[in-house]
Amino acid sequence: MEQAKKDKLAEVALQIRRDIITEIHSAGAGHPGGSLGVADILAYLYFEEMNVDPKNPKDPDRDRFVMSKGHCAPALYAVLAEKGFFPREDLKGFRSIDSYLEGHPDMKKVPGVDMSTGSLGQGVCAAGGMALAGKLDKKNYRVYAILGDGEIEEGQVWEAAMFAPHYKLDNLTIFVDFNGLQIDGDITKVMNPTPIDKKFEAFGWNVELCDAHDFDSIEAAVQKAKSVKGQPTAIIAKSVKGKGVSFMENEASWHGSAPNDEQYKIAMKDLGVEIDG
């Protein structure tokens, strides 16, 4: 990838991370760890890869994105705002009574959200349905989804894992955000879902590995997925939970808690913003 493009994406990802922290700090609740971890993938998808138009969010020919790990709504809202689907200032309403930015994404309320998610395992199945609908309608759109590595402990994920290769859904690409942590700790200690790549391979998927914080690596995996015919692709994206905020990185405790005012200042400083007062 050209350096200029990379710089642009890095800028988008940084803004997404700042907005994630601001949203969760404003709400006093939310899921920063996993949200920060997928910021680079979202920047790449929405600013480099996906065919979406904020002026026509329901375009039937658009590419689709499903945040299967719906608790990472702050990251999705941030990238949608950055892309222009709705005003950035609305992000401060996240999780509040008068806002349309629910704790988990609601496709009926939020422009640019293609599927309501929050209950783990369901989003990836819906993404399979969207990809199948594209095949039935002979449309060329592609469907992307991000799953958590903890999320794949849900049995329903493996129903979808059978479904997509069976129907040769090569228009479906999923990312497994492989940060190794879930609420109760290390995924291999809570309920070991590894080896993730071999599991998807055995279910009939094309499997790619990538570094979730390296745009060249993300790009290579996505472009490979697009070239594969007759098979869906699972990209196992090695990520750092809490990426970009010093005290949140690799800490399971930041899965679902909000920074206090002091922590907010430090987090924003880590992301290049000095907060006064």
Next chain:
Amino acid sequence: MADKIATRQAYGEALAEFGEKFDFVVMDADLSKSTKTDCFKKKFPERFINSGIAEADMISAAAGIASCGKTVFASSFAMFAAGRAFEQVRNSVCYPHLNVKIGATHAGISVGEDGATHQCLEDIALMRTLPGMTVISPADAVEARAAVLAAIEHDGPVYLRFGRLNVPAIFDKDTYKFELGKGVVLEEGKDVTIIATGLMVPEAIEASKLLKAEGINAEVINIHTIKPLDNELVTKSAAKTGAVVTAEEHNVIGGLGSAVAEALCEGCPVPMKRIGVQDKFGKSGKPAQLLKKYNLTAEDIAKAAKEVIAKKA
């Protein structure tokens, strides 16, 4: 009278019939021969999607397809469609109010020999609690066909409850008018109201005959749409007769009887009895034996009718 036909058979045939005019997709979870969606599969193989034995994935994938603008009929046994996949129905389908129509067959105790694990007696209760969900329980093949068409034309999720057992014809295909949310008065009466759904409708009609022989005039109402309930008709009839019996092949907790009780408690409280399965699991047996064992017969309805009449002020 026409031959007895199961509502599930009418469901499959209606899908095949209406599939010509409407561009919907049908999904099944490896039960197409039993749910009768194979009628559709034979005619429109490219629009039939088997999820395998994976009801959770079927319902969520149906939501994904529906999000792209296509109506989907997702079919399985009531036990698995409403029971196992309840949370997928709630979060993937009802929350985003998508056009997924759940064709649930083998509902109720009349499933018979398969026994308790397959006799879903809770589905009306489960589906009725979901905001925006329409719940339909047809009484015969003609009504089942009409319900499928109504589901296609309705914008939003619909739960369709069908039975395994062949049931007698009540309605005439050429004259029957189905209106979503409207009950159907089958007999007018003044002494007691019998409100029934599904295969308990013919039992209710039979009960009214038994009562007539004893000089009691029963009003018989068929409720095909349990949600939204025809509150107006139910309340008006209760006000007229002053006593109500409900009859359903479902647990008395949460089903038609509960829906009617809720309406009458607020609108017109009268003495009432609920005929249904009394908070029990089913068991193996022949459907007719089971209906008798669990007190789901015309005689049980007639007996309950006399009890509520006796309680009138």
